[in-house]
Amino acid sequence: MRKQHIKSHPVASLYVENQSWLRGWLYRKVGCTHLAADLVQDTFERLLKRESYGDVEKSGAYLKTTARNLVIDHWRRKALEAAYMEALHIQGEAYHPSPEEQHMHLDLLNRIDQVVQRLPVQTRQVFLRVQLEGWGYAKVAESLGISVSTVKRHLKAALLECCFYCE
Template sequence: MSSWNMQIARLFAEHKKALEAFVARRIGNAQVAADLTQESFLRLARLPGDKKIDNLPAFLFTIASNLVRDHQRQMIRRERLDGGEPSDDLPCHAPGAEEQLSAQQEHALMHDAIQALPEATRHIFLLYHVDECSYREIAERLNVSPRSVEYQLRRALIDCRAFIKARLLSGASEPRG
């Protein structure tokens, strides 16, 4: 083993942990710190053996500092380009397959409950909940009193709840084909 390789090996044994801790404090990621520490030693080892360096540990820490700075610049550029690395901490707001299936089943169940209403009650229910008409507007359209509209809507809710409850209890809430 050459004198230069022996110096590098001794430097590695004496300063690896301190250098890695130094890098980790600046980076905040132990894995990246280990990689940059290794790269620091590799860059030092690639220097010609005849190069005169007065203080090898200080030079090694300077190499590591430069690598940390380069890494941080690269991370900033990456964040600007693609919004950064994905984080496991950030939830995906898109519903998963289970939630989508559940929503489809609930929608189908509600649709069936509405379809089971008497035609006049269903018409009032849809005018109120889908078309967003007021009691008065529905009453004027259908030539009935607002009180009658209120009664029909209450009846529709009671009937829909009963339909859904009965379907859930019977276990027949499977999605329709």
């Protein structure tokens, strides 16, 4: 009885019809069969979390877009992890967090990165220039053609979003 329910689920038939080509497409993007298989599962997991399936049943476009976004997220996480590991290497023995601490730091960095990617463009530019590049408010204001008070407003919005999301 349970099998019948699973087979009648709209995503089940979509999976049967599309997982093979999607796995091949992902493999060409990432070059690893295991990662491609994981991303296929993540793609369908996202689909299952949707409240409705709408026209998704009729088109692989949603699957391809979701898979593409997952690939982008994967490479962004890898780049962030590489930058973090490089920063640890530069610190040398002065600061060497435990593997658990490294995992927590990377998780937090990934969550902050997700928040920053969703910020409006100008807010993101202000945040990155102040927080990562160490620019002063006046320099940021001049570079973006905005006032210092607008820089402060954008920075406050970005920081609040990061704090709210990362709690």
